[in-house]
Amino acid sequence: MNLEATIQSVVAQSVKTLYNIDIETSQIQIQKTKKEFEGDITVVLFPFAKAARKSPEGAGAEIGEFIVANNTMVSKFNVIKGFLNLSITPSYWLELLNSINADEYFGVKLPSEDADTMMIEYSSPNTNKPLHLGHIRNNLLGFSIAEIQKANGWKVVKTNIVNDRGIHICKSMLAWKLFGNGETPQSSGMKGDHLVGKYYVVFDKAYKAEIKALMEKGMTEEEAKKNAPLILEAQKMLLAWENNDAEVRQLWETMNAWVYAGFDETYKQMGVDFDKIYYESQTYLTGKSEVERGVAEKSFYQRDDSSVWADLTADGLDEKLLLRADGTSVYMTQDIGTAKLRYNDFDIRKMVYVVGNEQNYHFQVLSILLDKLGYAWGKDLVHFSYGMVELPEGKMKSREGTVVDADDLMTEMINTARETSMELGKLDNCAPEEIESIARMVGLGALKYFILKVDPRKNMTFNPKESIDFNGNTGPFIQYTHARIKSVLRKAAEQEINFDAGLNTSLVISEKESYLIQLLSAFPAVVKEAGTEFSPALIANYEYELVKEFNQFYHDFSILKEEDEALKQFRLVLSASVAKVIKTGMQLLGIEVPERM
């Protein structure tokens, strides 16, 4: 039982004995005592002072006295306004620290065979262009959520649905065919995804020029968009693809292979991975047949032009297209097929889609459609919706060239980390490989932490300059603290100080120290809450608070020069425990922590 629950039940019993009132233990409000008051933990008295027909101060004094007299873990108390501040005995804190120190997997549940399976879909790229800043937020959130759910005892399957077919790919293919002169990643030296992306832009430019020309001839913009030769050609290509045209399929496979090689590099650099990848080219047919089943069962209906629709007006939504008049499938059709395959492949208890908030409506509809098709799990799907990433100048717009490329950004972060280390002379005695590895951990740590510390629901502003700042509430600050603790522990080992035996619980410790232990002991609860809330930000902000607190402590004490052996041991154990929690927490965010930096 953790400290909070223990105090709750102690207070409930006191109130029962003193006033003969029954209170739900969960109704007793407990909080950490604010720094400006004496004590460790605070009970809010208002709720039951009234029931006891006492003033909050009077009830607080009586309860405080009773607890101190009857419970050995509380040494003293004070009452200020309606708050009862309790001081916990050092021996309790020391026992707590001993147990944290002894638990190698503190805060994390180990996987068990009979755990339920949660599938988490994230990334979900289109194969017509490279990954950008928006994908980075997606990938980092998806990976971190997977780690957090594992730590909460779920069996997690990370999955990616690659959008490898559709009109967007055909645009790149067509442009390459018309203007590419046989260019390949090998011949151009470009990363495959960047090369294909280049032709997507080429298409867009040429298409725009055609639209402009047609409008000058008197067409409306809408007509021009529909009748430009390039778009007609691309649509023809999509149809040819669906009809298994050998040449189109061949080109499609070649260009997608380039893109996958490029994506693999990006994912590897980012440190994310997947257990199972689905391709829409392999799932859309299932989607089609599911939609046809829906028509047969009268869940959906077919119009005169033979397009298929779902009528969702009963659910307060509009009508939704599921198959075009030419029989080709749309985004929604594919997601239906993918969902079916996934549930066939895995025993999924919970399905989570990490997809941007611009698709809130899509997932609302998907949930209803799956339900209409008779899938019990349709209603329960979770759309983990996150906000857009904006730049200080505004939104990213590919047309205006303000898209931040994922590969470029990661390289820049790593370079900056390396330069900063060099300037500070931090890594003067390190081998080149070690410098590289640390620069990578720190640069990517800065990027990941910068993005994950923000509440996912909110749109966030990404300032490239600020993200590279390594001061303040940043990943490197946390990594740095870890590295310094490790340095102290290395030196302790050199001096052959053994501090693993467990602590003498009669030590006297300061309030700052007991506060640190209290923070540490809160870690499992934070992990649990991050799991139910799907919130990496919760972990990130906890880590910062812990590290900030520890840094003040670190500044005040010279651990290895402490003469009192017992105190030295205690501070080493405390430091080691902080380092362990830092590391575990950062792992849940997908951030590596270096041993030195």
Add this chain to the structure above:
RNA sequence: GGUCCCGUAGCUCAGCUGGAUAGAGCAACGCCCUUCUAAGGCGUGGGUCAUGGGUUCGAAUCCCGUCGGGAUCACCA
């Protein structure tokens, strides 16, 4: 127009299952490297928590209205 999300310091963000004087970082200014890593610590200034009501002993937090910003309501994915 309908639906959903957001609005906290000059900037970027915490805090939101209601609790004590609303917190960090950046930016500005002033201190601290003969002291285990200064990517650090300490200090000063900076706020009508968009706004108006309501509920409550108590509201940044819950409810309603208003204003401002964003998303979506596609035979794009």
